[in-house]
Amino acid sequence: MGEQSYGISPEMIRFVADEVRSIVDLGVQLGIVVGGGNIFRGLAGSSQGMDRVSADHMGMLATVINSLALQDSLEKKGVQTRVMTALSMHAMAEPYIRRRALRHLEKGRAVILAAGTGNPYFTTDTAAVLRAQEIHAEILFKATKVDGVYDSDPEINNDATFLKKTTYMEVLEKQLHVMDMTAVSLAMGNKLPLAVFSMKEKGNIRKVVCGEGDVGTWIDS
Numbered sequence: 001m002g003e004q005s006y007g008i009s010p011e012m013i014r015f016v017a018d019e020v021r022s023i024v025d026l027g028v029q030l031g032i033v034v035g036g037g038n039i040f041r042g043l044a045g046s047s048q049g050m051d052r053v054s055a056d057h058m059g060m061l062a063t064v065i066n067s068l069a070l071q072d073s074l075e076k077k078g079v080q081t082r083v084m085t086a087l088s089m090h091a092m093a094e095p096y097i098r099r100r101a102l103r104h105l106e107k108g109r110a111v112i113l114a115a116g117t118g119n120p121y122f123t124t125d126t127a128a129v130l131r132a133q134e135i136h137a138e139i140l141f142k143a144t145k146v147d148g149v150y151d152s153d154p155e156i157n158n159d160a161t162f163l164k165k166t167t168y169m170e171v172l173e174k175q176l177h178v179m180d181m182t183a184v185s186l187a188m189g190n191k192l193p194l195a196v197f198s199m200k201e202k203g204n205i206r207k208v209v210c211g212e213g214d215v216g217t218w219i220d221s
Helices: 010-024 042-047 052-076 098-106 124-134 168-173 181-189 204-209
Strands: 031-033 081-085 110-114 140-144 165-167 194-198 217-220
Touching (some): 010 204, 052 110, 110 124, 165 168
Parallel strands (some): 140 194, 165 217
């Protein structure tokens, strides 16, 4: 949503598309899991009295809206893209079928994976780890609004220390809420390396994909 308080910012969606294009041009096989918090967040709806299952379904639909917006912007930049959803909606996107997703990746298409896991009570983080495992991803990157992991919340504690590298267990034991704890546990159980970095800085995606050590926090065993 960029600097807006709600919805999709045209400037931000173009910025994200440019960043994605920069790594597609490297020949990297790329699966993208998109959240929907800029439109509707299921947990927030549930906290205001809405049925959690209904709220999570609405959140999943929000991720599809974002995915279609990202697809449109990427294709205008010449990137072949497929949106695959965990919930069937054949008129606008393909159903998520693992083998089909793998074929798209092999053909150089950027695959946008929408609607989370298709189940309520699971976060976008958990969906990302699950999909990463299914498509045999080498690493999962979380592009977010913070520049990495801190030992406490930097918005609350001015003395919070940035962690250049940490372990799954430290994230779990210290409840470092940079990712959902279920997602971190799933990544740890399958030895999937994680990296968390800021989406806001131009060129950060390319740097982190190329393994440049000055960007973000790396999490492994």
